[in-house]
Structures are given as C-alpha cells and as structure tokens.
Amino acid sequence: GVKKVNKAIVGIAGELVKGTTTTVHYERINSEIRIDTSELKNIIQKVQWKAFDRIRQQLAWETGHSEIEVKLINAAIVDVRIDGYKISNPVGFQGKDVSISIFNAYAPMVHLGALQKISDDLNLDLLNIAAEPYAVARSMGIEEADDFSAVFVDIGGGTTDVAVVRNGGLEGTRMFGLGGRAFTRRLARELNISFEEAEILKIKYSERKLNESVSSKIEKKLENDCDVWLRGIELTLSEFSESNILPHRFFLCGGGSGLPGLKKALISSNWKENLPFARPIEVSFLQPKDVVNIIDETHQLKDPQDITPMGLANLALDFVGEEKVLSGMLRRAVKMIQK
Ligand SMILES: Nc1ncnc2c1ncn2[C@@H]1O[C@H](COP(=O)(O)OP(=O)(O)OP(=O)(O)O)[C@@H](O)[C@H]1O
Ligand SMILES: [Mg+2]
The missing domain is CATH 3.30.1490.110 (Dna Ligase; domain 1)
Known part of the structure; x- marks a missing residue:
C-alpha cells in the first residue's frame, strides 16, 4: 500500500x-x-x-x-x-x-x-x-555537464512542453496547446465513435496491436494533426534559434509521446529548412531508469x-x-x- x-x-x-x-x-x-x-x-x-x-x-x-x-x-x-x-x-x-x-x-x-x-x-x-x-x-542530472545540449519535449494530454538546454544550461521553456487528446478527438470524430472508444483504439494503435490495414488507416487519419504538432515544434524552436545552433538531440517523454507519428514527424526532413540544426536530428525516449536520484522500488514506473x-x-x-x-x-x- x-x-x-x-x-x-x-x-x-x-x-x-x-x-x-x-x-x-x-x-x-x-x-x-x-x-x-x-x-x-x-x-x-x-x-x-x-x-x-x-x-x-x-x-x-x-x-x-x-x-x-x-x-x-x-x-x-x-x-x-x-x-x-x-x-x-x-x-x-x-x-x-x-x-x-x-x-x-x-x-x-x-x-x-x-x-x-x-x-x-x-x-x-x-x-x-x-x-x-x-x-x-x-x-x-545534466547540470554539471558543460557540453550537454538537447531539446526535451514532454507531450501530455493537453499540451506539449519544450525545454531547450544548451551547453549544460537550461535556456528556456515554452508550451503549446496540443497533446494526446487532440489525436483521440480526431479519431472519435472521423470514425464516429466515443472519446473513450477512440482512446482505447489510439493506445492499441500506438502499441502496434492492430492489424496492418487498420493501422495504416489510422495513421492516415492522424497525419494532418501530426503535421500541425510539428509546426508547433518548429515555431517553438524558432524562438530559440535567433543566435545559435539548435541542439540536434531530442528527448521525448509524456504519455502522448507514445504516438508513433510524432517521432516519425520529428525525424522527417520537411520542417527543418529554416532552423539552424548542424546535424541530423536524433530522437530518443526518456525512460524511468534515466532519471537521477530516484529509485522506483514499486516497479510500477515503466x-x-x-x-x-x-x-x-x-x-x-x-x-x-x-x-x-x-x-x-x-x-x-x-x-x-x-x-
Ligand atoms: N501508449 C500510448 N500511446 C499513445 N498515447 C498515449 C499512450 N499512453 C498514454 N497516451 C496519451 O498520453 C496522454 C496523457 O499523457 P500524460 O499523462 O503525460 O499527460 P498529462 O501530464 O496528464 O497532461 P498535460 O501534460 O497536458 O497536463 C493522453 O492523451 C493519452 O492518450
Ligand atoms: Mg504532463
């Protein structure tokens, strides 16, 4: 207990x-x-x-x-x-x-x-x-590392939060109002099902538990929203790019990051033209074992x-x-x- x-x-x-x-x-x-x-x-x-x-x-x-x-x-x-x-x-x-x-x-x-x-x-x-x-x-626990640069993206239900770290220092944070719920709502509307049903379907899709034809249908339906989300990221990062090269390493977290289309959108090439990235973007997911100082003895954080x-x-x-x-x-x- x-x-x-x-x-x-x-x-x-x-x-x-x-x-x-x-x-x-x-x-x-x-x-x-x-x-x-x-x-x-x-x-x-x-x-x-x-x-x-x-x-x-x-x-x-x-x-x-x-x-x-x-x-x-x-x-x-x-x-x-x-x-x-x-x-x-x-x-x-x-x-x-x-x-x-x-x-x-x-x-x-x-x-x-x-x-x-x-x-x-x-x-x-x-x-x-x-x-x-x-x-x-x-x-x-990057605060000691002088050469660590990354973009942290926390995709929740209602918002996406972005933090930019350059040379070990947090430069700033920004949010925009688009998260996992928007994708659920899209599925509900397009398939004429309830929000709850759409949520279950979305999670199954994200966990790749649906057959290929259903999967690709869902992917199509969510494509536009993934694109809008990507514009949000682009706009957010443009506020950080004035003077300096942007970190090419992205760490994703938050429940919404489970949606396959978002990582895919990030590594796609059609949004970075106007942003100063020096290298191809690398995307990984933050996992509970990456968090410093906290040990989960309940084994429920996964x-x-x-x-x-x-x-x-x-x-x-x-x-x-x-x-x-x-x-x-x-x-x-x-x-x-x-x-
Ligand atoms: N496996 C999954 N695949 C895709 N989406 C998922 C998965 N698991 C959870 N989600 C989505 O993640 C969202 C909730 O994420 P999270 O718990 O990080 O949000 P929150 O912190 O409560 O919201 P916010 O940060 O916006 O206040 C929901 O929209 C849910 O549908
Ligand atoms: Mg959150």
Missing part, C-alpha cells in the same frame, strides 16, 4: 506558464579581491532583480498590458561563470566579470492560489511548486509517461536535503521580489 503522504511538490505547465533564462553580467570593481559570501549575496540579488525586470518587460510587450499579475514560481541558477570559466560556487574566487544565468518560470497569480488551497485541503505540506519542463530538463512526476520527485530532494549555498541566496532574493 501507499504510505501516508505528507509532503508534496506540485508541477505546473500549460500555455500560461513560461520560463526564460536570463544571463546577467556583473562587473566587479576590484577583481583582485576574493569574492566572499556577502558580495555574492549582493550580486545574486542584483542579478535576479534584473532578470525579473526583463521578464516583466517582455511579458508586458507580449500581452500588451503594462501590468499583469504574474508570479514567480520557480527560480534556479543554471550557470555561473567568472571571466568566462564555468564554476559551481564563486566564493573564494577572484575575477572581474561574474556572469550568472538564472532560469525563472512564472505563471498568472490565480493558478498558484488554487494549488496552495488544494494542498491545504489535502493536508499536504507544499514543498514547492515547480515548472514541469524545468523538472524534465533536470531529470537526467514508460516515458512517468518521467515528469519522477523529475518532480528529483527536484523535491533539493527541498528536503541540505540547501546549497547559491540556491539559498537565490531563494531569499526571490522572496524579496514576491513580497
């Missing part, structure tokens, strides 16, 4: 949740002096204010509102460099240019209030609310659908264990902003 649960981490995603990594350069007046804790605190505070300011400006520009009620849900330091060298903790280092990249995810106020209320009603201690694509991007909650569990460990120095400083800076 399940033991009594009293702590929870809640993941949120969806079209209204956005994440951006902002890199801020901070120039030190005296580069000979070693950085101490209080200077670092000061730097992180300044950097986070700047990052938050940029996000507010960007949101105001995108939505046309000068002031919208957004709340920071998730902040994390993804990269720290001194004079260009990647380091994990600047305390004790000398140098002039400190550059810090902070990932910030934010969402409209109303959502967060609702989550807090649900947790209270369930008597759960809400450790944290985290952006799901952030959890997925961290699930493989496919890419389980990755997002496992990734959240991995993040939860950050909140129950001893807090890292930098995370603590950032958390306090965030608290000041949230007030």
